Amino acid sequence: MNITHYLIDEILDPTNIIEGKRFEFLLDVEVDEDDELYSEAGLEIRAIVGLINEDVRIMNYFITDKTNNEILDFALEDDEEAMILAFCKEEILAPPATEDVE
Numbered sequence: 464m465n466i467t468h469y470l471i472d473e474i475l476d477p478t479n480i481i482e483g484k485r486f487e488f489l490l491d492v493e494v495d496e497d498d499e500l501y502s503e504a505g506l507e508i509r510a511i512v513g514l515i516n517e518d519v520r521i522m523n524y525f526i527t528d529k530t531n532n533e534i535l536d537f538a539l540e541d542d543e544e545a546m547i548l549a550f551c552k553e554e555i556l557a558p559p560a561t562e563d564v565e
Contacts, residue, residue: 464543465493467505471554483515485522488551500537504530512551519552
């Protein structure tokens with residue numbers, strides 16, 4: 464599995480009911496042709512990721528076939544889920560980019 468593109472948005476909770484922060488990741492992924500999830504158009508994974516203190520967890524995710532926008536009834540394998548979590552954690556905990564101002 465290879466992440467080719469991604470978008471991240473923080474999910475705001477105006478009621479302050481949710482502990483910590485939540486982020487929505489839209490990940491474009493490619494998988495090998497011999498993988499049961501293979502789609503020529505690629506796949507999109509929509510992951511809801513929670514951050515409480517320094518603990519980052521995948522709260523939920525959906526896998527969509529980009530050919531027809533159909534949600535697939537498959538779960539990621541443990542190593543795939545760990546890879547997605549590591550990617551999301553790196554993006555959430557990375558220090559913000561700074562611009563040089565002259």
